[in-house]
Amino acid sequence: MSRQRRRASLALSVTAGLALLxxxxxxxxxxxxxxxxxxxxxxxxxxxxAGGDEGIRLGILGxxxxxxxxxxxxxxxxxxxxxxxxxxxxxxxxxxxLEGFSxxxxxxxxxxxxxxxxxxxxADRIVQEVRRLVEQLGANVIIGPLSGDEGIAIAEYAKANxxxxxxxxxxxxxxxxxxxxxxxxxRFYGDGAIWSAGLGDLLHNQEGWDTVAVIADDYSFGxxxxxxxxxxxxxxxxxxVSRVFPPLGTTDYSSYIAQLPNxxxxxxxxxxxxxxxxQAALEAFVNGKGDLTGDQHAGNLFFNPNLAQALGTGIAGAxxxxxxxxxxxxxxxxxxxxxxxxxxxxxxxxxxxxxxxxAPPSVAAAFGFFYGYYTAGVALVESLEAVGGDxxxxxxxxxxxxxxxxxxxxxxxxxDENRSGIVDxxxxxxxxxxxxxxxxxxxxxxxxVDQTFGGTFSPDTPSPGRDFPACEERDLPWVGxxxxxVDGVPQG
Amino acid sequence: MNLRARLTGEPLALAGLVLFLxxxxxxxxxxxxxxxMTQTLILGLAAATIVFLSRYGGMTSLAQLLMxxxxxxxxxxxxxxxxxxxxxxxxxxxxxxxxxxxVTTLAAVVLGAIASRTTGIYFLMLTLVYGVIGxxxxxxxxxxxxxxxxTSIQRPDLLGPPVRLYYAGLLLSVLAYVGFRALxxxxxxxxxxxxxxxxxxxxxxxxxxPLHRTLAFVLAGFVAxxxxxxxxxxxxxxxxxxxxxxxxxILLIIAVIGGISSLEGAWxxxxxYVLVFTYLRDLPLVDRIGITEARFNTVIGVxxxxxMVLSPEGLTGIARRLPVRTIRKELGGTRA
Numbered sequence: 132m133s134r135q136r137r138r139a140s141l142a143l144s145v146t147a148g149l150a151l152l153x154x155x156x157x158x159x160x161x162x163x164x165x166x167x168x169x170x171x172x173x174x175x176x177x178x179x180x181a182g183g184d185e186g187i188r189l190g191i192l193g194x195x196x197x198x199x200x201x202x203x204x205x206x207x208x209x210x211x212x213x214x215x216x217x218x219x220x221x222x223x224x225x226x227x228x229l230e231g232f233s234x235x236x237x238x239x240x241x242x243x244x245x246x247x248x249x250x251x252x253x254a255d256r257i258v259q260e261v262r263r264l265v266e267q268l269g270a271n272v273i274i275g276p277l278s279g280d281e282g283i284a285i286a287e288y289a290k291a292n293x294x295x296x297x298x299x300x301x302x303x304x305x306x307x308x309x310x311x312x313x314x315x316x317x318r319f320y321g322d323g324a325i326w327s328a329g330l331g332d333l334l335h336n337q338e339g340w341d342t343v344a345v346i347a348d349d350y351s352f353g354x355x356x357x358x359x360x361x362x363x364x365x366x367x368x369x370x371x372v373s374r375v376f377p378p379l380g381t382t383d384y385s386s387y388i389a390q391l392p393n394x395x396x397x398x399x400x401x402x403x404x405x406x407x408x409x410q411a412a413l414e415a416f417v418n419g420k421g422d423l424t425g426d427q428h429a430g431n432l433f434f435n436p437n438l439a440q441a442l443g444t445g446i447a448g449a450x451x452x453x454x455x456x457x458x459x460x461x462x463x464x465x466x467x468x469x470x471x472x473x474x475x476x477x478x479x480x481x482x483x484x485x486x487x488x489x490a491p492p493s494v495a496a497a498f499g500f501f502y503g504y505y506t507a508g509v510a511l512v513e514s515l516e517a518v519g520g521d522x523x524x525x526x527x528x529x530x531x532x533x534x535x536x537x538x539x540x541x542x543x544x545x546x547d548e549n550r551s552g553i554v555d556x557x558x559x560x561x562x563x564x565x566x567x568x569x570x571x572x573x574x575x576x577x578x579x580v581d582q583t584f585g586g587t588f589s590p591d592t593p594s595p596g597r598d599f600p601a602c603e604e605r606d607l608p609w610v611g612x613x614x615x616x617v618d619g620v621p622q623g
Numbered sequence: 624m625n626l627r628a629r630l631t632g633e634p635l636a637l638a639g640l641v642l643f644l645x646x647x648x649x650x651x652x653x654x655x656x657x658x659x660m661t662q663t664l665i666l667g668l669a670a671a672t673i674v675f676l677s678r679y680g681g682m683t684s685l686a687q688l689l690m691x692x693x694x695x696x697x698x699x700x701x702x703x704x705x706x707x708x709x710x711x712x713x714x715x716x717x718x719x720x721x722x723x724x725x726v727t728t729l730a731a732v733v734l735g736a737i738a739s740r741t742t743g744i745y746f747l748m749l750t751l752v753y754g755v756i757g758x759x760x761x762x763x764x765x766x767x768x769x770x771x772x773x774t775s776i777q778r779p780d781l782l783g784p785p786v787r788l789y790y791a792g793l794l795l796s797v798l799a800y801v802g803f804r805a806l807x808x809x810x811x812x813x814x815x816x817x818x819x820x821x822x823x824x825x826x827x828x829x830x831x832x833p834l835h836r837t838l839a840f841v842l843a844g845f846v847a848x849x850x851x852x853x854x855x856x857x858x859x860x861x862x863x864x865x866x867x868x869x870x871x872x873i874l875l876i877i878a879v880i881g882g883i884s885s886l887e888g889a890w891x892x893x894x895x896y897v898l899v900f901t902y903l904r905d906l907p908l909v910d911r912i913g914i915t916e917a918r919f920n921t922v923i924g925v926x927x928x929x930x931m932v933l934s935p936e937g938l939t940g941i942a943r944r945l946p947v948r949t950i951r952k953e954l955g956g957t958r959a
Contacts (some may be wrong), residue, residue: 195917249916253864254772259658263901267654284860287774291859304771311775351771376830378763459785598763 186241187515187522188554190248190264191504192275192285192300197252197404199277201483202500204228206300207247208473208480208492209501213508215476225478226489237512238520245270250277254284261288265295271522272588273297274507276400277500279351281302286311296529298510298524301455301503304351308551309582310590315525317532319506320455320499321543321554322582323352323596325357327431328556328606329577330401331364332610333448334429340364340398342372344391346412347403349376351594356403356431358595360452362587365602367610372397376597381408384415395425396419409433410441417442420436424501425449425561432499436561439569447563451571453556455499455506456541458571460619461557469540470496506544508554509537542576549590553581558613575613576621637887639802644793648786650744657785661857663897664792666877667890668799669850671686671842673878674889675803679812680839681819683883686750688732688874689757690727690844692866694851696761697723699773699861709773710766716779724848731844738840739833742822764865772862776855796890799846803886806842814830815839876927882937891938899923 164413191210195203208228214220219241220235222228235242248260257276264270269312273295276285282302289297290313297316299307303323308316334340338587343364353376362372377387384404391400404412409430412576417423425448428434432454438446457466482495483485495501510532515522517531536545541554564570583589585607593599615622648656669691676682683859696709701722704713740747761768782788806812815835817825822832855861864870877896881888900919903909914922934940 195915198915254774254860254862255858255865255870258858258860259662259900262654262658266658267652267901280862280864283771287859576734594769594771 133457133621143548148337149518186243187237187272188243188245188268188270189424189511190246190261190268190270190273190275191244192248192250192257192264192277192281194272194277194281195249197250199252199500201487202277203249204480204487205482205484205495205498205501206275206277206504206587208477208482208495209300209504210416210508210511212492212496212501213505213512214242216304216472217509217512222420222477226480228477228480237515238518239521240515242515243253248275249484250275250281250343252278252281257281257553258284258288258457261285265292271295272511274504274511275300278302279355282318283309283311286313286316289313289316294525296525296532298507300507301500303355305355305582306590306594308547308549309588310594312549312590314550315529316550317510318545318551319510319535319537320503320552320554321453321550322357322359322551323431323582324362324584324588325552325554325580325582326454326556327359327403328359328363328580328584328607329368329558329575329609329613330360330429330450330452331362332367332577332607333558333613334399335364335367335369336449338399339427340369342370342397343399343401344373344397345371345377345403346375346377346387347401348379348389348405348408349597351404353379353403354595354597356452357401357413357601358588360401360403360429360431360585361602362584362600363607365600366585366587366607367603368604369602371602377408378409382404382411384412385419388415388419389429391416391420394424399427399429402428402434405431405433410438413438413442434561436569436571439561444563444567446568447561447569449561450574451559451561453558453577455554456497456502457557457576458573459497460558460571461573461616461621463540463621464618465540487543502541506537506539509539510535513537513581542578547581548613549582551582553579556580570581573619575615577609577613579612580609639951642864645790648789653785654900656789659897661785661789661792661853661895663890664789664796665850665853665857666874666893666896667881668792668796668853669847670874670889670893671796671799671803671886672847672850673875674881674883674886675846676839676843677878677883678693678886679803679807679819680836682738682746682836682840684746684750684840684843685871685875686738686753686757687755687843687847688866690731690847691851691854691874692728692757692761692861693730694723694848695776695855695861695865696768696773697726698852698855699776703773703775703776706772708769708771708775716777717937720779720852722885723852724845727842727848727851728841728845731848732837735840736833736836739836740937751871752865755868757861758863758867761866770858772865774860776826776859776861782856786849788857795849795853799849800886807874811835811838819839832895873923879927880923880930880937882934882939884936885939888937888939891942895926895938896923899926 191207193203194200211228211232213236214592218235218237219230222232224230231244246264248264250257277300279302282304283306286307293315299318300461308318345357348355349460373392375387375390386534423445425446431452434451473492477492479489480492481489484494484498513535514532518528522528534545544552544554547553557573558575559571559573561569562572585605587600665770676684698719700710701712701719702716703709703711705957716841734753739750793867818832820833826832877892878889881892930937
C-alpha cells in the first residue's frame with residue numbers, strides 16, 4: 132500500500148517537474164513561451180488585434196455594489212447619452228441604460244458595447260472586471276472607473292496594456308494621471324483636489340478667513356479633497372491651524388469634533404466628510420461646539436441643501452466646492468440642451484438621486500457621476516472624428532485625444548501633459564430662498580484649474596495624506612480669475 | 624480490492640489532471656488560462672491551507688487571508704522603488720520575495736503561538752480577530768499600505784509572461800498538495816492528527832500540543848504567503864480592502880464549497896467560485912431572473928447553503944459518493 136502511495140507521489144512529482152520544465156524552457160530571448168495563453172495583448176481573448184478594422188469594442192466600468200452602487204445606472208447612462216447625442220446610438224430600453232444601446236457609429240466606425248463591468252469600490256474587483264472586459268470580451272476602449280482607488284488600478288492596467296484606450300469615468304484620485312502617467316489613459320474631468328480649488332481664494336480674500344480647521348474622511352478621497360482646499364487656502368495666505376481625520380464609516384463624531392478648535396478660535400471650518408457622515412459630523416458639531424453659523428463653514432461636494440432638513444437653516448451661508456457640473460440655478464442654453472437631450476433619450480431612468488426609482492433622466496444628468504461618464508463618451512466620439520474613425524495607428528489616435536478641447540455644457544475641458552482635465556470649477560453657497568428654504572446657489576466659476584496647483588502636487592510629491600500638503604503660500608494661476616455668478620448668470 | 628482500486632485510481636486521476644493542466648495553455652484561450660485558472664490556483668492554494676489546518680489539526684482558521692495579505696504587502700513595500708506609495712525599499716524582486724516570506728512566517732509564528740492554546744469555536748474567533756486586526760493595521764498604518772493600497776507591483780522577470788504565472792501557481796499547488804499529503808504520514812503529521820483527535824491524551828503521552836499546533840499554523844501561513852505573492856503578481860496591486868472581512872470569509876467559503884475535509888476540494892471550490900463570478904452573467908436570461916452581478920454573492924451563498932445541507936463534505940464529497948452509488952446501483956440491478 133505504501134509503495135503504491137509512493138508511486139502516486141512520484142507520479143505527481145514528475146508531473147510537477149514537467150510543469151516547471153514547461154514553464155522554464157519556454158522562455159526565450161523574446162521573453163515569451165509562445166503558447167496561445169501567453170498573450171498579454173488586449174483582445175487576446177478572441178485573438179483579434181485591438182483597434183483593428185472591426186471598430187470600437189467599448190467596455191464601461193461602473194459599480195453595481197458598494198457605496199456607489201446606486202450610481203450604476205447613472206454612469207452607464209452618461210456614456211450612452213453622449214453616444215446617443217453624437218454617434219446615433221439608440222438605447223435598447225426607454226427606462227434603463229443598463230440594457231445597452233445599438234447603432235452607434237462615428238466616421239464610419241461602429242461602436243459596440245461589449246460589456247458593463249461591475250465594481251464594488253475595491254481596486255481588486257475593478258481589475259478583475261476590466262480584465263474580463265478586455266481579455267475575455269475583447270474590449271479595446273474602456274470608459275470608467277468611478278472611484279478613486281479604482282482609477283489608480285485601471286490606470287496601471289492601461290499602462291501594462293498599451294493596446295487599449297481608457298477614458299476615465301469620474302474617479303477622483305490625483306495619482307491616476309499625475310503619478311501613473313499611462314499614455315493611453317485620459318481623464319476629461321477634474322479630481323478631488325481640483326473640485327476644492329478657488330474656495331480658499333474666495334474665503335480668504337472675500338470672506339476674510341485667515342485661519343481654518345479642516346476635518347476630512349481618513350481615506351484617499353477625503354485626503355485629496357482636503358488637500359485641494361489646503362493648497363488653495365494656504366496659497367493665498369491663509370493658515371490651516373488644525374487637521375482632523377475621522378475614519379471612514381464613523382457614526383459618533385464627538386471625539387473628533389472635540390479635537391477641533393472652538394468657533395471663537397478660528398475663522399472657519401472646512402468639511403470633507405462624506406456619505407451619511409456629513410450630517411452626523413455636523414450634528415456632533417452642534418452638540419459639541421454650539422449652533423451652526425453657516426458663514427463659518429465650507430464643505431466639498433457633500434454639502435447640499437438636504438442637510439437643512441436635519442440641521443435647520445443655520446447651515447445657510449456655507450460655501451460648497453464643485454463637482455464636475457454646476458448647481459441647477461445656472462441655466463445656459465448649452466445646459467438646457469444637454470438636459471433636454473437626456474430627457475429625450477429615455478422616458479425615465481432609475482438614477483441614484485431619485486433613490487433608484489424611475490425619474491426624468493435630467494435629474495441624474497445634472498449630477499457629476501452621470502456627467503463624468505458623459506464627458507468620456509463625448510471625448511470618444513470627438514477623438515474618433517479627429518482621426519476619421521481610424522484607430523489602427525494607436526499613437527496617432529492617442530495624440531489626437533490629447534489634443535482635444537471639448538466644448539461641453541458645463542464648460543470647456545482640455546487635457547494637461549499628464550492627460551488629466553483642465554476644467555472650470557463651480558463654487559456655490561447654501562442660501563435661503565424667498566420661501567425660507569435652503570437652496571444651493573452658484574457664486575463663482577473658477578476657470579482653467581489643473582491638478583498641479585501651481586506645483587504643490589507633482590509626480591515627485593507624496594499622495595495627499597494627513598500631513599501633505601503643508602501649508603505654504605504660492606502663486607496659483609486661477610487666483611483672482613474667478614467669474615462671479617449672479618442669479619445663475621455668469622458675469623463676463 | 625475495492626480499496627486497492629481506489630488507492631491507485633485517485634492519484635492516477637490527479638496525475639492525469641495535472642498533466643491536463645500542464646497542457647491547458649495550448650488548448651484553452653488566454654483569458655481562461657491567465658484569468659480563470661490562474662486565479663483558481665491562487666485561491667485554491669490559499670484555501671488549501673485552511674483545509675490542511677482543519678483536516679489534520681482540527682483548527683478552522685480565518686487568518687489565512689491575512690497571511691496571504693501580509694506577504695503581498697511586504698513584497699510590494701520591498702520591491703517597489705520610488706512613487707508615492709509604501710516604503711519603497713527598492714530591493715531586488717527575489718530579495719523582496721524572501722523578505723515577504725520571512726515576515727509572513729514570523730507573523731504566523733507569533734499568531735500561531737498565541738492561538739495554539741485554543742480550539743474549536745475559540746480558535747475560529749481568535750483567528751477572525753487576527754483577520755480584523757490585520758485589516759485595521761494595514762488600513763491605519765498607511766506607511767506600509769499606501770495610503771489606499773500598494774499599486775504598480777511588478778512580477779520578477781522570470782515570471783514575466785502571464786502564462787508563467789499560471790505554471791508557477793500550478794507548480795506551487797502541486798507541491799503544496801503533495802507536501803500536505805506526505806506530511807500526514809510523517810511523525811509530525813501523525814502527532815498532529817493525534818492532537819486533533821484527543822489533545823488531552825496526546826499531552827499525557829508527552830507530546831507538546833501547543834507546539835504542534837503552532838508549527839502547523841506556521842506551515843499553513845508560509846504556504847498562504849506563497850499564494851499571496853502569486854496574487855500580487857497576478858493582480859499588480861493590493862490594498863487593505865483585499866484582506867477585509869468579506870474576502871476573508873470568501874476564502875473559508877471556497878474551502879467549504881470544495882469540502883473542508885479534502886485538500887483537492889480547496890482548488891475545486893476555488894474553481895467553482897471563479898466560474899460563478901466570471902461566467903454566470905454570460906448565461907442567457909440569467910439577468911432576467913434577477914441574478915445580476917450585484918447578486919453573485921447571493922448565488923455563492925445559495926451554493927454554500929445547498930452544499931452544507933446536501934453534502935457537508937462539499938463538492939468532493941458529492942464527487943466521491945457518486946461513483947460508489949452508481950456501482951451499488953449496478954450491482955443491485957444485476958442482482959435483481
